[in-house]
Amino acid sequence: MTEKPKILVVSPMPTHPQTQGNRWRVFEVCQLLKKAELEVHFLWYAKEWGGLIADKDYDLMNKSWDRLYIVPDFPDSKNRHSNIDLEMDHHCPETLMNFVRWCKNNTDYQYVMVNYVLYSKVLELFKDDETITLIDTHDILGDRHKMLSTAGATQEFHSVSDHDEIKGLLRADIVIAIQEQEANYFKNKAHHNKVLTLGHGHSQADNSKETATSKPIAGIIGSFNNVIIENTQKLLLEITKHEANLPQGFELHLAGSMCDQLQGPFPKYVKVCGRVQSVADFYNNLALAVIPVEFGSGLKIKAVEALSHGIPTIGTQQAFTGIETTDLHHQYPDIASLAEAIPDVISDFGTLSALKNSCSQAYINNQTKVREQFQNILSTAQTIYSNKSKQTQDFQFSHLEDKTDIVLFGAGLGCKVLLNQLPHPIKSRITHIFDSFKSNMTYEGLTVCHWTSIPADQRERITVVITLTTADWTNVREKLLESGFSNIIYAGDFIRPQIV
Numbered sequence: 001m002t003e004k005p006k007i008l009v010v011s012p013m014p015t016h017p018q019t020q021g022n023r024w025r026v027f028e029v030c031q032l033l034k035k036a037e038l039e040v041h042f043l044w045y046a047k048e049w050g051g052l053i054a055d056k057d058y059d060l061m062n063k064s065w066d067r068l069y070i071v072p073d074f075p076d077s078k079n080r081h082s083n084i085d086l087e088m089d090h091h092c093p094e095t096l097m098n099f100v101r102w103c104k105n106n107t108d109y110q111y112v113m114v115n116y117v118l119y120s121k122v123l124e125l126f127k128d129d130e131t132i133t134l135i136d137t138h139d140i141l142g143d144r145h146k147m148l149s150t151a152g153a154t155q156e157f158h159s160v161s162d163h164d165e166i167k168g169l170l171r172a173d174i175v176i177a178i179q180e181q182e183a184n185y186f187k188n189k190a191h192h193n194k195v196l197t198l199g200h201g202h203s204q205a206d207n208s209k210e211t212a213t214s215k216p217i218a219g220i221i222g223s224f225n226n227v228i229i230e231n232t233q234k235l236l237l238e239i240t241k242h243e244a245n246l247p248q249g250f251e252l253h254l255a256g257s258m259c260d261q262l263q264g265p266f267p268k269y270v271k272v273c274g275r276v277q278s279v280a281d282f283y284n285n286l287a288l289a290v291i292p293v294e295f296g297s298g299l300k301i302k303a304v305e306a307l308s309h310g311i312p313t314i315g316t317q318q319a320f321t322g323i324e325t326t327d328l329h330h331q332y333p334d335i336a337s338l339a340e341a342i343p344d345v346i347s348d349f350g351t352l353s354a355l356k357n358s359c360s361q362a363y364i365n366n367q368t369k370v371r372e373q374f375q376n377i378l379s380t381a382q383t384i385y386s387n388k389s390k391q392t393q394d395f396q397f398s399h400l401e402d403k404t405d406i407v408l409f410g411a412g413l414g415c416k417v418l419l420n421q422l423p424h425p426i427k428s429r430i431t432h433i434f435d436s437f438k439s440n441m442t443y444e445g446l447t448v449c450h451w452t453s454i455p456a457d458q459r460e461r462i463t464v465v466i467t468l469t470t471a472d473w474t475n476v477r478e479k480l481l482e483s484g485f486s487n488i489i490y491a492g493d494f495i496r497p498q499i500v
Helices: 021-035 055-064 094-106 117-126 144-150 162-169 180-190 226-245 279-284 301-308 335-347 349-398 413-421 456-461 473-482 492-499
Strands: 006-011 039-046 067-072 111-115 132-136 174-177 195-197 217-221 251-255 270-274 288-291 313-315 405-409 430-434 441-443 446-449 462-466 487-490
Touching: 006 021, 006 094, 021 039, 021 111, 021 132, 021 301, 039 055, 039 094, 067 094, 094 117, 111 117, 117 132, 117 162, 132 349, 162 180, 174 180, 174 349, 180 195, 195 349, 217 279, 226 251, 226 335, 288 301, 288 335, 301 313, 301 349, 313 335, 313 349, 335 349, 405 413, 413 492, 456 462, 462 473, 473 487
Parallel strands: 006 039, 006 111, 039 067, 111 132, 132 174, 174 195, 217 251, 217 288, 251 270, 288 313, 405 430, 405 462, 430 446, 462 487
Antiparallel strands: 441 446
16 A cells, blocks of 8 residues: 655644634645645644643544644743744744654655744755645735734734745745735745645535525624724724615624624624624525625635635625636725625625625635646645655765765664665775764674764765664754765665665
8 A cells, every 4th residue: 555645734723623714724725635645744833822722623633634743832921922023933943843853753754834934944954855845825924014004904913024034935845825916926026936826725614504595684704813803893884884775674793703802882783793603604694794805915715715605795806816706796996885885785685696606606616726726736746856856866876986985874774775785886985884872883894983083184075975764864964064074965865765
């Protein structure tokens, strides 16, 4: 039976429960990876809400992925509440980096993906391997606070410098943007030639319950997110200007953790539902879903979520950016025009019926597009992997023929395998075996010693071939470089298949 390729996915948010757009994004991407026959090892760096998670959500997350790792967050108190101008790599403390090192030492990963450029430092651990490194960016974070300030919004989530964002993007073999506009932005900004788009695919909801279209109920659901909160607050203000046109019995339901921060007083037709037990029941109780977004970046996952529930949905052009739709009800230029349209749309059953059909088609188009984009990412990753593998194996022996002295590192099985593969002319020039833990002995007829036993003035003319097959070979290489050995070749990727 062929072993599945393994991927390590690093995320600062859990995949369960899916109470926020970014959690939905991570969950759906991991689902795509599993459907593509990859073995998903999910590492949750537990930053959100102090790492709190209910037993049932932990159990669901544990069952969803092939392996689940959790690394608790121990924030630096001086930066605990600062999301602006924080050095990007501060988000990757040694506790996280060391745990990823442990994962790497124990597992042969073909892919590693981090969520958000904030965690790109993790990819540095794999830069000299065949492992394909990916960033799912989710959003533009470079000078994000300036964009929000221009829009009159308060800071939420994280903002990094443009310089840091570019540095992070260049650490990945493949950069994933959530929509085409951001893909073009990243390409131009970082001059990265492998920026690919992956929109948000959302599993179709169960619409077995009859939608209550007989009542003119509109609804908005959103998480504890300043962009969502301030856009919703603006819609509440704008819709009061059109109260005279609202149909009899009209209600506007507000749901989700955003309700904790919405400022009243609210008109009598507004019902603040707060956190709901079932998102599906909330949508199924609506005649119309409303997505009010005037500013922000990323793809508005709530728009895709609403479409997945088969509910007639209207929103601003910004809300539907990245979603293929030609319906004019998805292209309102601002929240003012969106609020003005709500009375007419929700009062007309013909309009609602046509809108429902166009929303269903937009959902189908989006799902098809996302599957195609995902296949393109897999194909690109496989091509890069094949090229990396070829380069690694070509590099191992093509440079040995011109060297005078050769020393192998690691007196173990990898060394023995390599010795059996080497042609005699090269093997005859091997003088020693270096080993960190073994010395004053012989292995396969060669003297084993520590590299410090070689005089410093002789180290530059020695080629060291590392025969270790575990991920800590990179630490060995760094120590050798620091000690004055400049010609170092890694043979582990050639040796590993021979051992298997």
